[in-house]
Amino acid sequence: MIVFLFCTGSARAQDNYEIQVYPSETMAPKTLLIELHSNFTVEGTTTTQFGMLPTEHQAHETIELTQGINDWSEVGFYIFTAAKNGNGIDWVGDHIRPRVRVPPRWHWPVGVSLSSEFGYARPAFSNPTWSWQFMPIVDQSIGRWYWSVNGTMVWNIHVVPPPVIFTPEEKQAYYRDVAPQGVTFGPAATLTYAPSKYYNIGIEYYSYYGQWGNFVSLHNQQQQFFPVVNLFVSPKWEINLGAGWGATAGTDHLIVKGIVGRYFDWSHHRAGGSKSTQ
Amino acid sequence: MNRRTFIAQAGAAVAGAALVSSASDWPPSKPDVQLEIAPLTLEIARGRVVHTVAYNGRVPGPLIRWPEGKPIVIAVVNRTSIPEIVHWHGLEIPSEMDGAAEEGSPMIPPGAEFRYAFTPRPAGFRWYHTHSFAGHDLKRGGYTGQFGCFYIERKSQAGAYDQEIFLTLHDWNAYLVAGSDSSMDAGYDYSTIDDRMLGFGDPLKVCGGQRILLHILNASASLIHWLALAGHELTVVAMDGNPVPAPSSVPAIRLAPAERLDVVVTMNHPGIWILGETRDEMRKIGMGIVVEYANQHGKPRWIDPPETSWDYRRFAKPQATIREPDQIIPLRFESKFHGQGAVASWTINGKSFPNTDTITLREGQRYRLQMINRSGDDHPLHLHRHTFEVTTLNSQPLAGLNKDVVIVPAKTTGEVDFVANNPGATLFHCHNQTHMDFGFMALFRYV
Numbered sequence: 001m002i003v004f005l006f007c008t009g010s011a012r013a014q015d016n017y018e019i020q021v022y023p024s025e026t027m028a029p030k031t032l033l034i035e036l037h038s039n040f041t042v043e044g045t046t047t048t049q050f051g052m053l054p055t056e057h058q059a060h061e062t063i064e065l066t067q068g069i070n071d072w073s074e075v076g077f078y079i080f081t082a083a084k085n086g087n088g089i090d091w092v093g094d095h096i097r098p099r100v101r102v103p104p105r106w107h108w109p110v111g112v113s114l115s116s117e118f119g120y121a122r123p124a125f126s127n128p129t130w131s132w133q134f135m136p137i138v139d140q141s142i143g144r145w146y147w148s149v150n151g152t153m154v155w156n157i158h159v160v161p162p163p164v165i166f167t168p169e170e171k172q173a174y175y176r177d178v179a180p181q182g183v184t185f186g187p188a189a190t191l192t193y194a195p196s197k198y199y200n201i202g203i204e205y206y207s208y209y210g211q212w213g214n215f216v217s218l219h220n221q222q223q224q225f226f227p228v229v230n231l232f233v234s235p236k237w238e239i240n241l242g243a244g245w246g247a248t249a250g251t252d253h254l255i256v257k258g259i260v261g262r263y264f265d266w267s268h269h270r271a272g273g274s275k276s277t278q
Numbered sequence: 279m280n281r282r283t284f285i286a287q288a289g290a291a292v293a294g295a296a297l298v299s300s301a302s303d304w305p306p307s308k309p310d311v312q313l314e315i316a317p318l319t320l321e322i323a324r325g326r327v328v329h330t331v332a333y334n335g336r337v338p339g340p341l342i343r344w345p346e347g348k349p350i351v352i353a354v355v356n357r358t359s360i361p362e363i364v365h366w367h368g369l370e371i372p373s374e375m376d377g378a379a380e381e382g383s384p385m386i387p388p389g390a391e392f393r394y395a396f397t398p399r400p401a402g403f404r405w406y407h408t409h410s411f412a413g414h415d416l417k418r419g420g421y422t423g424q425f426g427c428f429y430i431e432r433k434s435q436a437g438a439y440d441q442e443i444f445l446t447l448h449d450w451n452a453y454l455v456a457g458s459d460s461s462m463d464a465g466y467d468y469s470t471i472d473d474r475m476l477g478f479g480d481p482l483k484v485c486g487g488q489r490i491l492l493h494i495l496n497a498s499a500s501l502i503h504w505l506a507l508a509g510h511e512l513t514v515v516a517m518d519g520n521p522v523p524a525p526s527s528v529p530a531i532r533l534a535p536a537e538r539l540d541v542v543v544t545m546n547h548p549g550i551w552i553l554g555e556t557r558d559e560m561r562k563i564g565m566g567i568v569v570e571y572a573n574q575h576g577k578p579r580w581i582d583p584p585e586t587s588w589d590y591r592r593f594a595k596p597q598a599t600i601r602e603p604d605q606i607i608p609l610r611f612e613s614k615f616h617g618q619g620a621v622a623s624w625t626i627n628g629k630s631f632p633n634t635d636t637i638t639l640r641e642g643q644r645y646r647l648q649m650i651n652r653s654g655d656d657h658p659l660h661l662h663r664h665t666f667e668v669t670t671l672n673s674q675p676l677a678g679l680n681k682d683v684v685i686v687p688a689k690t691t692g693e694v695d696f697v698a699n700n701p702g703a704t705l706f707h708c709h710n711q712t713h714m715d716f717g718f719m720a721l722f723r724y725v
Contacts, residue, residue, distance in 0.1 A: 141619025197460035197615040274504040274530040274556040274586040
């Protein structure tokens with residue numbers, strides 16, 4: 001039973017470093033986006049579980065760099081950090097994330113892209129440590145409405161072994177519910193409405209269902225809902241603010257998050273000039 | 279009422295006035311020029327076909343060369359399934375012949391013929407094109423191949439050139455894509471110079487030492503284009519058909535939708551070159567043409583010109599002394615957001631056409647249009663049936679530049695002066711087809 005409770009901290013931990021639903025659009029060529037993902041767990045786990053630190057009152061700061069390659073691909077790079085009173089600031093890990101999309105000239109009715117994220121996170125903060133994420137993304141804008149679905153699948157390449165004192169049954173439950181060795185599934189989605197071109201409001205959904213073919217019970221799944229606001233105050237900036245409510249026992253109960261991003265144009269072309277695409 | 283219903287009602291009213299005859303009457307007496315509007319399947323490159331509508335089965339439509347001051351009759355028959363209309367862009371002719379339903383020109387019903395009769399003026403490089411509504415149907419209106427060059431010859435031609443070539447730029451297969459101002463705008467699959475993508479048409483054949491006069495028209499429905507001829511400078515001698523006070527050489531030229539440039543090139547760099555869009559991605563989708571010197575062989579070469587900014591003042595009088603107008607007409611342009619997944623609508627002084635305020639003019643008065651662009655887009659503004667003088671751009675005065683289309687960049691104010699010398703309803707609008715279809719128009723009326 002204790003294993004089921006513990007799964008709340010382990011499976012969720014990595015995702016809580018960059019809480020974001022992706023659009024299908026990729027970064028424009030020769031454009032770099034630098035984002036700071038900040039989130040703070042107001043109400044989460046309070047005890048160390050399988051060597052993982054408690055999440056409550058833990059602050060996560062993630063720097064994400066995304067560089068556009070061409071009009072259908074980009075590469076992202078993450079630096080994850082965590083801070084907690086008494087523990088200082090810790091480097092958590094790094095991921096790299098190439099992403100490709102269906103170019104607009106294919107005229108698909110929805111935007112489609114495929115993200116692949118690979119990297120490492122320290123066992124004190126994440127289980128698995130090494131992971132490879134595949135994520136098909138589908139989205140669409142219809143008038144003022146926008147929706148996006150991210151079908152997040154993670155291959156847990158290396159998971160922390162269970163304590164040696166576990167019985168075979170407990171070990172089996174551990175690999176099923178806490179640290180599956182196969183591919184896990186946790187879709188995310190968003191729906192927003194834009195009253196103005198300067199902001200939209202909406203809801204984001206994040207989840208963790210467990211291992212493919214062997215989902216954990218609803219009670220122990222992660223089901224998290226974030227009312228959000230996205231601000232478009234300038235073409236050079238993006239801001240996302242939200243507060244997330246965990247709907248199951250397996251989810252941190254309250255997280256607040258913010259993303260601040262700044263675009264940098266490396267083309268050095270003058271706006272409106274003979275090489276500018278703007 | 280939107281522009282579509284406005285046009286439909288205007289067309290119906292005029293058709294009822296029997297200005298339009300059945301195509302079966304063709305031709306009761308021979309007109310000077312015949313244009314047939316009909317669907318066309320056009321192969322713009324090997325295996326790349328666009329389905330469009332064009333004049334006389336070709337793109338661009340036939341070049342109309344006509345002496346200034348000599349009356350002309352142009353018979354237009356509409357072989358399509360929707361009402362059409364032909365606008366004579368840059369000509370100072372009566373409203374009912376101008377080819378804009380908003381001014382009172384008749385729409386030509388399917389299967390019918392209409393005869394435009396007018397005396398072409400002023401001399402210079404003009405053009406003709408459809409002025410019909412497209413809206414969300416990006417296979418209509420300015421997105422089609424309905425355009426052609428109209429050259430009104432001066433009574434005395436300068437003739438300081440060895441070869442004269444007309445070139446038209448166009449973009450094909452439009453689709454809606456996220457635009458620069460948080461709304462949807464038109465993107466395109468292909469671009470062509472005349473009817474061919476780069477590498478698939480006949481080259482322009484020149485000889486070393488020749489002076490070539492290029493008449494270049496941007497007939498795109500919505501895109502601004504930059505052009506350069508690798509290894510050569512381009513000397514701009516006229517804009518929108520009107521000689522510029524200070525012809526200047528530039529490494530690249532910019533043309534907004536509907537703008538025309540007359541450019542002289544001295545062919546002093548033998549080889550096989552590309553005259554093409556300065557932006558790689560635009561050349562890749564076809565915007566370019568090969569220029570081939572006699573007795574030269576090899577693959578066409580492209581050399582990136584130095585990055586160029588466009589400044590109209592370079593071609594204007596060095597000293598700007600502008601006569602004060604009798605009246606200043608402020609025109610404030612703003613977009614109305616309908617969602618990132620929708621096309622924005624546009625307002626002039628807070629209202630979208632046909633609800634925009636009608637502006638009244640008195641014959642003989644000099645007016646200044648103070649165009650305040652509060653949007654995030656650059657707009658090519660066009661005044662029908664009149665020529666204006668550009669007097670201020672980006673807070674800088676200028677003089678002597680006579681045009682009928684001018685770009686007012688985003689978040690700036692531009693001013694143009696014109697004399698109300700051609701009574702009749704006169705349309706003013708952005709020449710971006712999406713913008714004009716979604717409200718960016720106003721009507722001027724003489725009192």
